[in-house]
Amino acid sequence: MYAFDVERPTSVADAVAALGKEEAQALGGGQTLIPTLKQRLAMPSVLVSLTGIAEIQGVCKDDDGRVCIGGGTKHAVVAKEAAAHYPALAELASHIGDPAVRNRGTIGGSLANNDPSACYPAAALGSGATIVTNTREIAADDYFQGMFTTALDEGEIITEVKFPVPEKAKYMKFEQPASRFALVGVFVAKYADGVRVAVTGASNDGVFRWSEAEAALSKDFSAGALDGLSVPGDGMISDLHGSGDYRAHLVAVMTKRAVAAAH
Amino acid sequence: MAKVTMTVNGKSVSRDVEGRTLLVQFLREKLNLTGTHVGCDTSQCGACVVHVNGEAVKSCTMFAAEAEGAEVTTIEAVENDDGSLSVVQQAFQDHHGLQCGFCTPGMVMTATALLKENPKPSEAEIRDHLEGNICRCTGYHNIVKAIMAASGQDVSSVAAE
Ligand SMILES: Cc1cc2nc3c(=O)[nH]c(=O)nc-3n(C[C@H](O)[C@H](O)[C@H](O)COP(=O)(O)OP(=O)(O)OC[C@H]3O[C@@H](n4cnc5c(N)ncnc54)[C@H](O)[C@@H]3O)c2cc1C
Ligand code: FES
Ligand code: FES
Numbered sequence: 203m204y205a206f207d208v209e210r211p212t213s214v215a216d217a218v219a220a221l222g223k224e225e226a227q228a229l230g231g232g233q234t235l236i237p238t239l240k241q242r243l244a245m246p247s248v249l250v251s252l253t254g255i256a257e258i259q260g261v262c263k264d265d266d267g268r269v270c271i272g273g274g275t276k277h278a279v280v281a282k283e284a285a286a287h288y289p290a291l292a293e294l295a296s297h298i299g300d301p302a303v304r305n306r307g308t309i310g311g312s313l314a315n316n317d318p319s320a321c322y323p324a325a326a327l328g329s330g331a332t333i334v335t336n337t338r339e340i341a342a343d344d345y346f347q348g349m350f351t352t353a354l355d356e357g358e359i360i361t362e363v364k365f366p367v368p369e370k371a372k373y374m375k376f377e378q379p380a381s382r383f384a385l386v387g388v389f390v391a392k393y394a395d396g397v398r399v400a401v402t403g404a405s406n407d408g409v410f411r412w413s414e415a416e417a418a419l420s421k422d423f424s425a426g427a428l429d430g431l432s433v434p435g436d437g438m439i440s441d442l443h444g445s446g447d448y449r450a451h452l453v454a455v456m457t458k459r460a461v462a463a464a465h
Numbered sequence: 466m467a468k469v470t471m472t473v474n475g476k477s478v479s480r481d482v483e484g485r486t487l488l489v490q491f492l493r494e495k496l497n498l499t500g501t502h503v504g505c506d507t508s509q510c511g512a513c514v515v516h517v518n519g520e521a522v523k524s525c526t527m528f529a530a531e532a533e534g535a536e537v538t539t540i541e542a543v544e545n546d547d548g549s550l551s552v553v554q555q556a557f558q559d560h561h562g563l564q565c566g567f568c569t570p571g572m573v574m575t576a577t578a579l580l581k582e583n584p585k586p587s588e589a590e591i592r593d594h595l596e597g598n599i600c601r602c603t604g605y606h607n608i609v610k611a612i613m614a615a616s617g618q619d620v621s622s623v624a625a626e
Binding site for chain 2: 203204205206207208210232233236237239240250251253278299300301302303305306361382
């Protein structure tokens, strides 16, 4: 790692001020950023740790019935505290990486990073969540802009994520056994006004909505409604873990499984 | 350099560290607590697991500066107050839960955290919980057996020796 200083502000305002310095970068749980720094792929002069900011931690419900998760909330906390409000979201959190990763990694870090194989992007897009930052609110449909790319500006901090709670939902992850990331993961959520289907791990463009499946499931929420539907293998990630066609096939399989298991 | 102060194994310690000093470097190189191992240094293997404020974390993927004010427990302080092995450590010995011993500190710290949260885990829950701890020797069966035994459960049904 190149040398840098670590600052630990205790309020969002102080963190934003610290991030205004040249070459400053936010540090969430560090589960992605620290490995990146070790490979010398990043060279910040200051890391602004967000873990000491109490106001961006925790899970609650707002007046509109949405589950609100502080941007600095760890995966393990979401797994426990969101279970009563939004079980599919809590289950997703409880299968990210391993227990030690879940005790450090945060939802804000995961969404800011927007790894094409990460789990939270599928939940946020699949729930039509709102990403709240220190300056604005961004709809999930506008937030994800391709792999490792988001609508966030430099120095902008995710302070909260608001999830509308569906009638039924399920995240189905086909794990890449070495990394434990999703080889393909599908988040299906049934709302009163329609069904949303978000796919992670598959596309070269990062997380995406499978609109054909959404239309079919909005008419008939059953695995059978997906018979004959498929996504094209072009544009899918092809690597040593699976070809684009294999991933495309998995998308349909995991979507059916998610619908069958939705609760 | 900046000063960092934390409680390690019950004792308050202060040292000057760089921003990039990892918690595991702090423990091994500044405090000479070499029981915590570095296997992969890429947050995959779990040899470096310690408890920070009671939670298992990979100390190769956390900066010492982030542990300012925290309570850190390492393998060196897992034993009972009288110096005898803890229930988990004794079970690893009794059930041959280690061979070379390199993964063992991380395994014991992970298992100890699991049993605090879930005092009677099933075999499947134990295997799931060990997902971030890699052992290249034992094939895991005896580790799982040791953890079941440490939780007071019958281990005769656990797969293969
Ligand atoms: C072994 C292992 C297995 C894993 N398995 C999975 C998995 O199965 N599924 C999965 O989804 N992920 C997985 N991960 C990734 C994990 O979820 C990370 O915790 C997460 O991607 C990044 O979150 P973090 O809080 O650690 O962020 P950091 O690593 O600290 O930061 C990541 C990026 O986000 C920025 N950032 C951090 N917080 C904020 C914020 N609040 N606002 C704005 N920007 C911010 C940082 O500047 C940095 O660019 C795994 C990681 C490891 C090490
Ligand atoms: S050394 Fe930390 S996880 Fe391997
Ligand atoms: S006992 Fe050798 S790595 Fe586990």
